[in-house]
Amino acid sequence: MTRILPRAAQAVALPIVLLAIWWWTSASSDSFYFPPLSQIVSTFPETWLTGGSHSRLVTDVLPSLARLLVGYTSAVVLGTAAGLLIGSSPTLRGLTEPVLEIFRAIPPPATVPLLVALAGIDNLMKVLVIVFGCVWPILLNTVAGVRAVDPMLTDTARSYRINGLSGIRYLVLRSASPQIMTGMRQGLSIAIILMVISEMFAASNGLGFTVVQFQRTFAVPEMWTGIIVLGLLGVTLSLAFQAAERRLLRWYFGLRQAHRQE
Amino acid sequence: MTAATRPTSRWPSSRRVPPSTMLGIAGLAAFAVVLEVLPRLLQLPSNVLPPLSSILSALAGELRTVAFWQAVQDTVVQWALGLSIAVAAGASVGVLIGSVPVLRRATASTIEFLRPIPSVALVPLAVLLFGTQLRSALLLIIYASFWQVLVQTMYGVVDVDPVADQTARSYGLGRWARVRYVVWPTAMPYLATGVRLAASVALILAITAELVIGSPGLGQEINAAQSGGATALAYGLILVTGIFGLVVNVGVRTLERRVLSWHVSVRGEVTQ
Amino acid sequence: MLDVRGLNKIYASKDRQVEALRNLTFTVAPGELVCLVGPSGCGKTTLLKCLAGLLDPTAGDVLVEGKPVSGPPPGMAVVFQEYGRSLFPWMTVAQNVELPLRVKKMPRARRTELVTDALAAVGLADTPSAYPWQLSGGMQQRVAIARAVAYEPHVMLMDEPFAAVDAQTRADLEDLIRAIWERTGVTTLFVTHDIDEAVYLGQRVIVLSSSPTVVQEDLTIDLPDHRDQLETRALPRFTELRTHVYAEIRAAKHAVLSAAQR
Numbered sequence: 001m002t003r004i005l006p007r008a009a010q011a012v013a014l015p016i017v018l019l020a021i022w023w024w025t026s027a028s029s030d031s032f033y034f035p036p037l038s039q040i041v042s043t044f045p046e047t048w049l050t051g052g053s054h055s056r057l058v059t060d061v062l063p064s065l066a067r068l069l070v071g072y073t074s075a076v077v078l079g080t081a082a083g084l085l086i087g088s089s090p091t092l093r094g095l096t097e098p099v100l101e102i103f104r105a106i107p108p109p110a111t112v113p114l115l116v117a118l119a120g121i122d123n124l125m126k127v128l129v130i131v132f133g134c135v136w137p138i139l140l141n142t143v144a145g146v147r148a149v150d151p152m153l154t155d156t157a158r159s160y161r162i163n164g165l166s167g168i169r170y171l172v173l174r175s176a177s178p179q180i181m182t183g184m185r186q187g188l189s190i191a192i193i194l195m196v197i198s199e200m201f202a203a204s205n206g207l208g209f210t211v212v213q214f215q216r217t218f219a220v221p222e223m224w225t226g227i228i229v230l231g232l233l234g235v236t237l238s239l240a241f242q243a244a245e246r247r248l249l250r251w252y253f254g255l256r257q258a259h260r261q262e
Numbered sequence: 263m264t265a266a267t268r269p270t271s272r273w274p275s276s277r278r279v280p281p282s283t284m285l286g287i288a289g290l291a292a293f294a295v296v297l298e299v300l301p302r303l304l305q306l307p308s309n310v311l312p313p314l315s316s317i318l319s320a321l322a323g324e325l326r327t328v329a330f331w332q333a334v335q336d337t338v339v340q341w342a343l344g345l346s347i348a349v350a351a352g353a354s355v356g357v358l359i360g361s362v363p364v365l366r367r368a369t370a371s372t373i374e375f376l377r378p379i380p381s382v383a384l385v386p387l388a389v390l391l392f393g394t395q396l397r398s399a400l401l402l403i404i405y406a407s408f409w410q411v412l413v414q415t416m417y418g419v420v421d422v423d424p425v426a427d428q429t430a431r432s433y434g435l436g437r438w439a440r441v442r443y444v445v446w447p448t449a450m451p452y453l454a455t456g457v458r459l460a461a462s463v464a465l466i467l468a469i470t471a472e473l474v475i476g477s478p479g480l481g482q483e484i485n486a487a488q489s490g491g492a493t494a495l496a497y498g499l500i501l502v503t504g505i506f507g508l509v510v511n512v513g514v515r516t517l518e519r520r521v522l523s524w525h526v527s528v529r530g531e532v533t534q
Numbered sequence: 535m536l537d538v539r540g541l542n543k544i545y546a547s548k549d550r551q552v553e554a555l556r557n558l559t560f561t562v563a564p565g566e567l568v569c570l571v572g573p574s575g576c577g578k579t580t581l582l583k584c585l586a587g588l589l590d591p592t593a594g595d596v597l598v599e600g601k602p603v604s605g606p607p608p609g610m611a612v613v614f615q616e617y618g619r620s621l622f623p624w625m626t627v628a629q630n631v632e633l634p635l636r637v638k639k640m641p642r643a644r645r646t647e648l649v650t651d652a653l654a655a656v657g658l659a660d661t662p663s664a665y666p667w668q669l670s671g672g673m674q675q676r677v678a679i680a681r682a683v684a685y686e687p688h689v690m691l692m693d694e695p696f697a698a699v700d701a702q703t704r705a706d707l708e709d710l711i712r713a714i715w716e717r718t719g720v721t722t723l724f725v726t727h728d729i730d731e732a733v734y735l736g737q738r739v740i741v742l743s744s745s746p747t748v749v750q751e752d753l754t755i756d757l758p759d760h761r762d763q764l765e766t767r768a769l770p771r772f773t774e775l776r777t778h779v780y781a782e783i784r785a786a787k788h789a790v791l792s793a794a795q796r
Contacts, residue, residue, distance in 0.1 A: 011371040018372065094285030099293045105507030107466040109473050110481060110500045111486040118310060127417050152619035158605075159586050159612040159632040160685065170633060174624045189378070193466070196382040200474045208382070212474075215386030223386050232384035238378035251624040251665060258667040 040228070043221040045079060048229065061229070064195060064207040067123055071130025072191045076184060079135045083142020083180070084168060093143065093262045104140060108133030108190060109197050116202045126198040126206075133194040134187035141183025145176025178252045181245050188241055192234055207233070312494040321498030328484070337468055337479035337506075340396060344403030345464040349457055352408045356415025356453075361445065366416070377413065381405070381406035381467060382474075389495075391477055399471035399479075406467045407460035418452025454518040458493055461510050469503060535721045536562040536585070536689055541594035543580055554580045556746035558594070562723055564688075567715050569732035570725045572742030572750075573783050578725045581747070582693045585723070586612050598689060607689075611682035614642060615694040617675040621666040628653070628662035631681045651711055652684035655717070672703035676710070683714055690722045697727065705763050708735055731784070733776045734761060741779055743786040751782050 023037045048056045086092050086100075112129055119125035149172055157163070157171050173180075199208030211226035246253070295316040300306075308316065324330045359365045381402050388398035422445050430440050472481025480503055487496040539624040541558040544551050554577035562568045572578055583589035585596055587606040596603040598610060611634075614620045621630050628649055637646045653659050656676040666674050675695055682690055692711070696704040712735060715722050726732050733755060734740045755775060759767060766772055 010367050014368050014372045015375065033387070054310045090282075091285065094282040095289035095292070097282075097287045098290050101500075102504050102508065105511060106500055106504035107462075107469045107507060109466060110484055111487045112473060114493075114496055114500065115489055117493070150619050152614065152616055153622065155583075155588055156612070156614065156620040158588060159610070160637070160681075161606050161608060162634065162637045166637045170637070171479045171622070174622070177624075189380070190466075192380045193382050193470070196380060196385075197470055197474060200382070200385060211383070211386050215389055218388070218390075223390075227383045227387065231379040233376040234380045234383070235375055254665060255623045255667045 032220060039221050040224045042227075044225050045220045047225050060205050060207055060210045063123075063205055064199065065233075067126045067206070068130065068195045068241045069192055069193070071127040072134065072188060074127070075131045075135040075187055075191070076138055078131065078139030078140050079183065079187070080173075080180060082135075083139045083183075084146060084172065085145040086139075087176075088172070093147075100136070100140065104136035108194055112194075112198055112201050115198075119203060121202040121209065126195065126203070130191050130194045134190040137186035137190070138180070138183040141182050141186075142176060145179030146172055148179065149175045165229025178249055181249060185241060185245070188237060189234075192237065196230065268281025277341045309491065309493045312497065314401050316494040317497045317501070320492065320494040321501070324495055324498065325370060333478065333483045334502075336477070337472065337481070339462050340399045340403060340471070340477065340479060341461075341468045343396075344400045344468070345366025345407055345457075345461055346377070347400070348404045348407035348460055348464070349411050351404070352456065353415050353453055356412045356456075357419055357441070357449070359412075360416040360449075361441075366420075373409075373412070377409045385470075385474055388471075394476045394478075396477065399468060399477045403464045404469050408465045410460040410463055411453070411456040414452045414456030415449060418449030421452065422448045426525050436439070451518075451522055454514075454522060458511070458514045458518065462512055464505065465503075465507055465510060535564040535566075535599060536723060537597040537600075538585070538593075539595045539597075541581070541584060541596060542592050543577070543584060543589070544592045553746040555591070557748050558742075560740055560752060561747055562689075562721055564721050565719045566737055567722045567724065567735060568714075568738045568740060569645070569736035570723065570740050570742060571727065571729055571732040571779060571783070572747065573744050573787050576725060576742045576744050576786075577747045578727070578742065579693060581742075582612070582691055582725055586610065586691055609688035611685045611687035611690050611694045613675075613678050613682050613690070613692045615697050617671065617678050617695070617698070618666075620678055621674060623665065623667055623680075626663045626665055627658065627677050627680075630666065630677055631684050634681065634685050648684040649680075652680040655683055655714060656680045666699070672699050672707065675699060679707075679710065679714070683718070687720060690720050692722065692724045692725050695724075696731070703760060704731070709761075709763065711735065729776050729779050730767070733757075733772060733779060734736070734763075734766060739775075741778060741782045741786075744789070750786055753779065 019037075025034045026034055029036060042043055052058075069175060086096055088143070108129070115125050115129050115132070119128055153171060153175065157167055162170060195206075196208040199206035200212045203209040207226070207230060211223060211230065212227055214220075216222035277360075294314055297317075299313075301311045301313045305413045312320075321517040334389045359369055373392065384402055384405060392398035392401070426444050426448075427440060430444050435443065471477045472479035473485060476482060480499060484496050484503075487493075487499060538558055538560050541555055541637070542553075543555040544553045546552075558581065570578060570581070580589065584591045584711065585598075585603070587596075587610075588602045590604075598607045601607065622633070625633065631649045631652055632645055635648060640648075649662075650659070653662060656679050658673060658676050658680060661669065661673070666677060669677070678695070695708050699707065708731060711722070714720075722733070724735055736755050739753045739755060740749060742748075743750040753775070756773070757769065757771060
């Protein structure tokens with residue numbers, strides 16, 4: 001018990017200190033751009049929660065999250081499927097590698113104006129932006145993971161006539177999953193950035209749109225609450241991802257630890 | 263195996279280009295052909311997907327303008343400046359925190375909390391404070407790139423072999439000497455990875471700043487081209503950013519290989 | 535059951551050609567336990583891969599149950615030397631043993647029965663939900679053997695399965711193989727570099743020459759059917775047989791050396 005307490009205390013010590021510093025230094029400030037933290041906190045409920053089904057939570061945050069989810073999931077499915085295909089065929093890989101590297105090197109925000117022109121400012125455009133942006137790390141990491149499957153395991157599977165779809169399901173996909181998850185992690189942070197950018201650039205609703213509106217109308221405390229919401233979103237998604245990773249890759253972490261102890 | 267009676271030659275008798283390169287070139291060529299033929303075949307309007315030749319000729323024209331090179335310079339300056347500051351700050355803070363276990367434990371939760379905050383969240387703040395000046399773009403770029411470098415450097419410092427460190431101590435090496443001869447070589451590959459990741463993140467944020475905040479640069483040029491109806495030019499400029507990204511990536515990797523040529527084989531799994 | 539005729543395998547790279555197997559001809563009758571022994575580098579693994587259908591020979595035929603082999607044949611199970619890399623680390627012991635049966639679309643009840651029996655037969659009845667990397671080397675190899683046994687193969691190929699295991703574990707595993715063979719009567723081809731092991735286990739021992747490999751000798755082991763680590767190895771006939779095999783192998787090595795010196 002006494003060991004747990006100091007550890008938990010250590011974890012929250014610095015954040016509490018920093019928050020306290022923020023609170024106290026801003027309390028007496030009359031800077032327009034840095035309102036007191038107390039004011040920011042008090043503005044929170046009315047900015048986001050009041051209005052029931054018309055609250056910004058429902059009209060802006062949820063649609064943003066929905067777009068993010070659809071875009072990200074589509075990118076995962078597309079990237080993994082294409083990665084499996086390309087990774088299993090050296091010919092296909094050789095053919096597509098340079099083209100894929102070019103696509104991956106294009107900073108995703110650069111494609112936003114084009115996609116707005118092509119797909120309008122509605123949900124389709126935003127989902128497309130997210131998909132186009134975050135499919136590349138997923139795809140390329142899947143290819144790497146498929147290539148790295150231990151040939152000994154492949155031989156074993158072949159000898160037991162585990163081929164084709166069964167091979168992909170039981171061998172390739174599971175073996176490549178650590179690498180695929182790395183790609184998915186990179187893809188997630190890109191997806192969040194793109195979701196926000198696409199809404200800041202051209203939109204009629206959404207988290208990014210709302211925050212930019214606050215800034216344009218100089219509603220500074222509200223703007224800060226928006227920044228905090230975005231921050232919380234990033235953190236929550238990251239934690240959720242880590243939890244999922246820990247569960248799915250339990251075997252991998254165990255294996256690595258066993259090897260390290262040798 | 264019968265013993266060889268003639269010496270094995272050092273160079274293959276026929277210098278053949280590796281087949282993967284041939285395939286790569288073929289793939290690129292095929293892609294170029296599709297990009298040229300498909301829009302014409304499907305008679306796509308020029309504001310959806312112009313054929314490759316239109317894109318390239320629009321780009322060629324743009325390359326002759328001063329405005330283009332000014333925009334390139336703006337983007338590169340933002341990117342390079344932001345990246346350098348982020349690397350300097352991230353590396354030094356990373357070494358500091360990484361070498362002191364107490365600091366590491368104390369800051370772990372804060373870092374894990376601040377790190378996933380998307381730097382685009384700071385866009386409105388940047389606009390309010392600095393408008394479209396360089397500093398607003400720098401705010402975004404530095405914030406995003408700093409974490410990449412910091413985290414990787416910390417991994418590197420933590421990875422130092424305790425036996426090597428103790429050996430150095432027993433030979434009387436002071437703190438700074440140890441940092442130079444033990445910590446630095448171990449941390450360098452991690453730092454290199456951090457710089458590579460930060461470089462690409464910095465480019466993304468630079469373009470973002472140009473698009474959303476309106477700082478001068480390639481992002482703005484793309485926006486202007488698109489709203490002016492010059493779709494072929496917009497595609498061309500997007501290609502330019504892609505090439506810049508590629509050059510940066512290849513450049514950093516080459517630098518990595520050169521500087522770390524003694525280490526690449528020893529490098530273990532590098533978390534990305 | 536297993537019929538090898540004129541098996542020839544040449545590895546061709548752009549600079550040179552290596553003739554790993556020159557001309558191998560031998561048969562294994564149904565229900566026999568035959569050991570293959572030869573000096574290091576004599577292409578034992580190449581031979582095994584050709585037999586298992588994992589490698590295509592340059593010339594010659596391999597027939598399993600009368601049918602030519604052109605890919606891993608059904609009814610054949612292979613146990614590899616590198617047990618650590620032939621078990622799927624993301625599956626538990628039981629799941630590993632069950633996998634080939636699942637892919638064969640066997641009904642669940644029968645699968646569970648076979649898996650439980652196989653694990654009991656190799657002495658791992660109480661570790662079904664452990665992961666392979668949590669087990670010792672000897673136990674991992676037992677899992678691989680259980681997987682082969684559960685598959686109910688007609689032919690079992692073993693490629694130096696105990697080479698990477700310590701001597702005491704090896705003795706236990708040798709007896710395990712013998713016991714399984716006596717119980718199931720499955721045709722077994724056991725490749726090893728350990729002469730004592732080959733003589734102890736086999737009904738016949740096929741001695742391979744050095745590379746380029748041919749069958750040097752096909753020796754019948756006339757030791758009593760009941761083999762025991764202490765008693766059988768103490769028999770004078772055992773010593774005669776192993777000395778004979780050892781002499782054959784040494785002669786094979788010298789033949790190569792003197793040919794090289796010419």
